[in-house]
Every structure is written in structure tokens, then in C-alpha cells.
Amino acid sequence: MSSLAEIWxxxxxxxxxxxxxxxxxxxxxxxxxxxxxxxxxxxxAVITVLMKFILxxxxxxxxxxxxxxxxxxxxxxSLADGCVAIVNNATLVRKVYFPRAILPLxxxxxxxxxxxxxFAFTILYFFVLGTYPSHLFVNGVYPGPLRxxxxxxxxxxxxxxxxxxxxxxxxxxxxxxxxxxxxIVTALLQLFFYAVPILYPxxxxxxxxxxxxxxxxxxAALLVTYQxxxxxxxxxxxxxxxxxxxxxxxxxxxxxxVVSTCVLGVGxxxxxxxxxxxxxxx
Amino acid sequence: MTNSIEVENVSKTxxxxxxxxxxxxxxxxxxxxxxxxxxxxxxxxxISFTVPRGQTVGVIGSNxxxxxxxxxxxxxxxxxxxxxxxxxxxxxxxxxxxxxxxxEFTGIxxxxxxxxxxxxxxxxxxxxxxxxxxxxxxxxxxxxxxxHFSSGMITRLGFSVAVHVExxxxxxxxxxxxxxxxxxxxxxxxIEEFKQRGVTIFFVSHDMRAIARVSDRVLWLDNHAxxxxxxxxxxxxxxxxxxxxxx
Numbered sequence: 001m002s003s004l005a006e007i008w009x010x011x012x013x014x015x016x017x018x019x020x021x022x023x024x025x026x027x028x029x030x031x032x033x034x035x036x037x038x039x040x041x042x043x044x045a046v047i048t049v050l051m052k053f054i055l056x057x058x059x060x061x062x063x064x065x066x067x068x069x070x071x072x073x074x075x076x077x078s079l080a081d082g083c084v085a086i087v088n089n090a091t092l093v094r095k096v097y098f099p100r101a102i103l104p105l106x107x108x109x110x111x112x113x114x115x116x117x118x119f120a121f122t123i124l125y126f127f128v129l130g131t132y133p134s135h136l137f138v139n140g141v142y143p144g145p146l147r148x149x150x151x152x153x154x155x156x157x158x159x160x161x162x163x164x165x166x167x168x169x170x171x172x173x174x175x176x177x178x179x180x181x182x183x184i185v186t187a188l189l190q191l192f193f194y195a196v197p198i199l200y201p202x203x204x205x206x207x208x209x210x211x212x213x214x215x216x217x218x219x220a221a222l223l224v225t226y227q228x229x230x231x232x233x234x235x236x237x238x239x240x241x242x243x244x245x246x247x248x249x250x251x252x253x254x255x256x257x258v259v260s261t262c263v264l265g266v267g268x269x270x271x272x273x274x275x276x277x278x279x280x281x282x
Numbered sequence: 283m284t285n286s287i288e289v290e291n292v293s294k295t296x297x298x299x300x301x302x303x304x305x306x307x308x309x310x311x312x313x314x315x316x317x318x319x320x321x322x323x324x325x326x327x328x329i330s331f332t333v334p335r336g337q338t339v340g341v342i343g344s345n346x347x348x349x350x351x352x353x354x355x356x357x358x359x360x361x362x363x364x365x366x367x368x369x370x371x372x373x374x375x376x377x378x379x380x381x382x383x384x385x386e387f388t389g390i391x392x393x394x395x396x397x398x399x400x401x402x403x404x405x406x407x408x409x410x411x412x413x414x415x416x417x418x419x420x421x422x423x424x425x426x427x428x429x430h431f432s433s434g435m436i437t438r439l440g441f442s443v444a445v446h447v448e449x450x451x452x453x454x455x456x457x458x459x460x461x462x463x464x465x466x467x468x469x470x471x472x473i474e475e476f477k478q479r480g481v482t483i484f485f486v487s488h489d490m491r492a493i494a495r496v497s498d499r500v501l502w503l504d505n506h507a508x509x510x511x512x513x514x515x516x517x518x519x520x521x522x523x524x525x526x527x528x529x
Contacts, residue, residue, distance in 0.1 A: 016398040020384065027386060095381040096399055097358040097373075180304040276361040280296060 003272055007099045017106035022113060037118055040069050047199065059201050059234050064126075068227045069198060070118035071157075074111055075164055075219060076189050081107040082168025083175050083182045090282040100275050101268070104168035112161065119157070126230060149248055152229035156253070159260045160222050166263030169271040176278045196220045197227075203236040203243040215249060218256035218263075225253040284370065286451055286482035287333040287356065292365030294326040294351055325351040327507045329365075333499075335450075336480035338473075340487065340497035340514065342521060347503040349486045353377065353455050356484065371450025371482075374400050376441070378455075383436065385429035389420065392428050393443055400447045410446045417468065418442035438465060445472050452476065454485035470495070494518055 007014075026035075048063040059065070085103040086093065093100060175181040195217060197205060202224050205214050215221050225248055233245035297320045326348045333339055341349050354360050355367060357375040375381075382399040383392045393414055397407040407414075415424055418439045423431065431439075444452075473496055476483060487493050493500060493514070500517035502510040510517045 012403040013398050016395055016404075020387075020395060023391075024384070024386060091378075092382050092399070094354075094359060095377045096375055098399065178305045178308065180306055184305060279359060 001272075003099065003101070007101060007105070010098055010102055013098055014102050014106050014109065017102065018109045018113070021107065021110040025110075037121055040073055040118060043069055059236050062201070062234065064231060065201065065227055065234060066198065067122050067125075067230075068223045070115060070122060071160060071223060071226055072193070072196060072198060072219075073118075074115040075160060076193075077114075078108050078111045078164040079167050079171060079189060080182070080186060081111060082164070083171035083185050085168065086172045086176050086278060087179070087282070093279055094282055100278065101169065101271055104172045105165065108161070108165055108168055115157075122230075149229045152248065152253075153226055155257070156222050156226045156229065159257045162264045163218060163222070163256075163260035166260065166265070166267035169267035170263075173271050173274055173278060176281050192219070196223050198223070201234055201236050202227075202246045203233070204238070206246055207238065207243045211246075215252040216255070218259040221249060221252040221256035222260075224249055225256075284335060285332050285368075286335045286337070286370055287331075287484065288366075288368040289329055289331050289356075290366045292326060292329045292355065292362045292367060293324070294348075294355060294360065295363045296323045296325055297321070298323055324506055326355070326362075326503075329503075329508050331501060331508065331511055333482055333484065335370075335482055336477070338477055338483040338485075338496055338498050340485060340493035340500045341503060342487070342490070342493060342500060342518075343503035343509075348506045349503050350377075350455055352503065353453055353484070353486055357453050369451055372401055372448075373451045373453065374444055374447045374449035376444050376452070376454045381440075383428050383440065386427060388427055389418075389424040389431070389439060390415075393439070396440065396443045397447065400444060401449075402447055414442045414446045417445070417472075419465070434462075441469065445469075445476075449481060451482045451484065454483070454487075456487050490518060490522075 044063060044066045047066055047069075051059075051062055082104040085107045086100065089103055093103075171181060171185060193199075195214075196219055202211075205211050215224070224246070228246065228248045233247060236243045236245075329352065341352065343349050351360070353375075354377065355362055356369055357373065357377060358369075359377075382396050384395065387395065390411075393411065394404060394407055397410075397414075398404065402410075418435075418441075420431075420435050420439060423435065428436065473483065483496070485496075497514040499512065500510070500514045501508060502517050502521055510520050
């Protein structure tokens with residue numbers, strides 16, 4: 001479609017907008033880029049402490065599995081930022097022409113940059129630093145045997161990007177017409193956090209028998225695939241019985257890829273159809 | 283000689299929706315079976331004209347006659363409700379100086395941002411940077427954050443970036459009156475330069491002297507329609523005479 005060709009032609013602008021967003025975020029802050037890593041690491045630390053000392057946790061070395069928090073954060077922040085991408089740039093949109101779809105795309109790429117740093121740290125931590133430093137991490141979890149499944153993280157990340165972009169386009173369009181969409185999205189994302197296996201392992205979901213419905217959720221499927229591609233399943237015991245392990249969920253992962261592509265397709269078509277009306281509304 | 287701008291039977295109607303701006307309010311209204319009502323506002327009615335390459339066209343008319351809407355349509359901000367618009371070549375729009383300027387960035391950083399928004403890539407901007415800085419005449423402030431600039435400095439920098447973009451078509455909305463007389467003369471000189479180079483200039487202004495000085499041709503928009511279209515002197519005279527007390 002000609003819209004896609006036009007977006008490609010405007011790539012210097014996309015780059016410039018991403019540059020602008022990244023620069024802004026770090027201009028006045030101490031630590032700068034390190035902050036994008038520190039924040040989720042602190043979250044992991046807090047949840048680890050919570051699970052070790054307060055909540056009854058049946059999982060050994062759970063903090064390693066918490067690294068999917070980085071991917072979740074990418075999803076959450078992409079949607080929240082993408083939602084307001086158009087309205088925050090209203091003055092620009094009303095004065096100069098450029099393909100409007102660039103705005104949610106640029107915010108997504110900015111967030112991808114932060115995720116890339118976190119991801120690099122994850123890989124480094126798992127496969128290079130190995131058993132160092134602490135008693136929280138035990139050999140047997142990693143550096144796991146370098147299995148081919150590990151490369152699955154690449155398509156996972158790709159389809160997560162596809163999904164986030166699709167949602168960003170839909171939400172950006174909605175937020176132009178209904179200004180409180182951004183608050184609804186923030187609230188829903190907070191709840192949605194509990195529908196993905198971060199605070200609890202997926203094995204418990206399987207034991208409860210809701211696995212099949214649960215995994216229809218593309219975000220859950222992508223996160224589990226990401227987790228199990230990098231790490232062997234954990235040892236989960238409940239009431240003295242070890243729960244069956246869950247490996248890479250190939251079926252649900254494929255479904256998630258299809259769903260993500262559809263969301264992007266719908267989002268793009270919707271956005272393109274309403275792009276002129278959106279400007280008149282700003 | 284191909285035409286730079288072609289406007290065929292263009293009308294623009296804005297549908298002002300008395301629509302609720304939040305999901306919450308919309309939900310309450312729907313529960314009471316009240317749906318969004320639309321009011322239509324005709325901004326432009328059946329406008330047609332063609333501008334050959336290199337012509338300078340001035341647009342005059344009272345406030346609310348549709349001048350800015352016409353410019354926005356030419357700049358592809360809005361899509362015409364009916365009719366067709368063709369604009370050929372690279373378009374630079376000066377609908378607001380410093381569009382895209384971010385207060386937290388320095389003058390130089392904003393030159394790059396603004397330049398890319400107007401259609402250049404970074405390499406091109408780097409080549410023109412000395413010329414841009416020179417024209418803007420804000421000297422050592424280039425490394426200060428724009429939030430500390432005076433409005434005059436912002437307009438000078440914005441104008442400087444826009445003129446160095448080297449467009450084929452330049453659309454200007456009432457921003458020619460910027461800066462002091464000295465800077466204005468520089469601007470007029472630049473516009474003369476553009477005219478020599480065959481750049482099509484299309485601009486809107488209330489300042490009759492500016493229009494008379496620069497335009498070859500003038501369009502007079504009155505009450506959302508094209509009332510006159512002809513050589514600058516003639517149309518300006520028509521406009522002036524229609525504003526005499528005995529009319």
C-alpha cells in the first residue's frame with residue numbers, strides 16, 4: 001500500500017522522533033539510561049524478597065524466571081505511550097504533514113531501545129555471568145545447556161512488537177476521540193498484569209485446569225514462550241507434590257503469532273481509515 | 283510548464299460533532315438513547331484555481347473567510363470534502379514558525395528536529411547549518427535551550443530553517459511580519475531569491491503592503507468562496523474599493 005511506502009520515505013523523521021524521545025527522557029535525570037535497567041531490576045528484587053520471605057512459594061530460584069518482567073514492561077509501556085502518541089503531538093500534527101502512523105511507531109521504537117538494553121543484560125546474566133553472584137541462583141538453572149530453543153526469543157520479541165504496534169495504533173486512534181481511554185488503558189493494564197504468569201509460575205495455572213483458556217491470551221503465550229525458551233522449567237511443589245512442568249507451548253505460541261498479526265492488520269487499517277478525521281478532531 | 287498547484291472544485295466542510303469526549307460520558311448518553319449530533323460548518327465552497335510553477339500568489343480576505351483552511355488543505359493537513367487538490371514538488375509549510383520546536387532542546391537541536399520535520403535528512407541539514415545559523419542572527423544563543431528564547435528569536439530561527447529547506451512550493455500563513463525591519467528586509471530578499479529560482483509561493487496575509495510587494499497574483503476569499511482571482515494590483519484595488527464607506 002502507498003501508505004507503507006510513504007512511511008518508509010519518512011524514516012529520517014522516525015529516527016529523529018525516537019532520538020527526541022530518548023534525549024528528553026534522559027536530559028534531566030541522574031543515571032540516564034541506567035535507569036531503564038534499574039527500575040525493573042528493583043521490581044525483580046522486591047518480588048523475590050516477597051516470594052522468599054512472605055508469600056508461600058513453591059518455586060526454587062524464582063527470581064531467574066522473573067526476568068520476563070522486562071518483556072512485560074515493554075508491552076505495558078508501549079501501549080500506555082502509544083495511546084497518547086497522537087494527542088501529545090497535536091500541535092505538530094495540525095501544522096505539518098507527515099504520515100501520522102509514524103507517531104505511535106516512534107514511541108514503540110523508543111521503548112524497544114530500552115527493552116534491548118534490558119534484554120542484553122538478561123542474556124549476559126544468564127549465559128555469560130552464569131552462577132555468579134548469589135545464593136539466589138543455583139547451578140542447574142543456568143547457564144543451561146545451549147539449546148536451540150533459545151533462539152525462539154527472537155520471533156517472540158518480533159511478534160510482541162507486532163502486537164504492541166497493532167494495539168498502539170488502535171489505542172492512539174481511540175484516544176483522539178475519547179480522551180479518557182488512556183486512563184482506562186492504564187487501569188486495565190494493571191489488572192492484566194495478574195493474567196500473565198509473573199507473580200506465579202505457569203505450572204500452577206496448569207494444575208488448576210484453566211491452562212487452555214489462560215493460554216489463549218497472546219501476551220501470556222508470548223511471555224511463557226520467552227521464559228521457557230531461555231530457561232528449563234522450574235521445580236514447582238504444591239502440598240508436597242511436584243506439579244507437572246510446562247515446556248515451550250508451541251501451539252499457543254503459533255496462535256499468539258497469528259493473533260498478533262491480525263491485531264496489527266486491524267490496527268493499521270483502522271488508523272489509516274480515520275487518519276484525516278483524527279486531525280480534524282485535535 | 284507544468285502547474286505547481288491545481289485546485290479543482292474543492293469544498294471543505296467540517297463536521298463538528300457534539301460528541302462526548304470521554305467513554306464515561308458517551309456511555310451515559312447511550313444509556314439514555316442520545317446519540318452524537320453533528321453540526322456542519324462549511325469552511326470553503328467550490329474553490330478552483332491553478333497556479334503555474336514559479337508564481338507568487340497572495341491570499342486575502344477577512345477573518346473566517348477560509349484562508350487558513352485553504353492553506354491547510356494545500357499542506358495536506360486536511361482532506362477536501364469534495365474536489366481534488368494536486369501539489370507538485372517538495373512542499374515547505376510555514377503555518378506556524380517553530381512547529382516541532384521543543385522547549386527543552388537547544389537552538390541547534392531544534393534546527394535538526396524542525397528540518398527533518400520539514401523534509402530534509404540530517405546530512406542535508408548539517409551542510410546548511412552554517413547558513414541557517416547565519417540567517418537567524420541569534421548568535422551565541424544557538425546552544426541555549428529554546429525555552430529561554432524570546433518569541434522574536436523563535437520566529438527568526440523558525441523562518442531561517444524553513445527558507446533553507448529549498449522547497450519547490452512554499453506555503454506561508456501570516457508569518458511574514460516577523461522580527462525588526464532589518465530582519466524583514468532579509469526575508470523579502472530571500473523571497474525574491476525564491477522567485478528567481480522558480481519557487482511557487484502561496485501566502486496568506488492581512489498586510490496589504492506585503493501582499494502588494496511580493497505577489498504576482500491575488501486570490502480574494504470572501505465568505506468561504508473565491509470572490510476574485512487576478513493580477514495583484516487589480517484584485518487589491520477591488521478589495522480596497524469594496525471597503526470604502528459608501529459600500
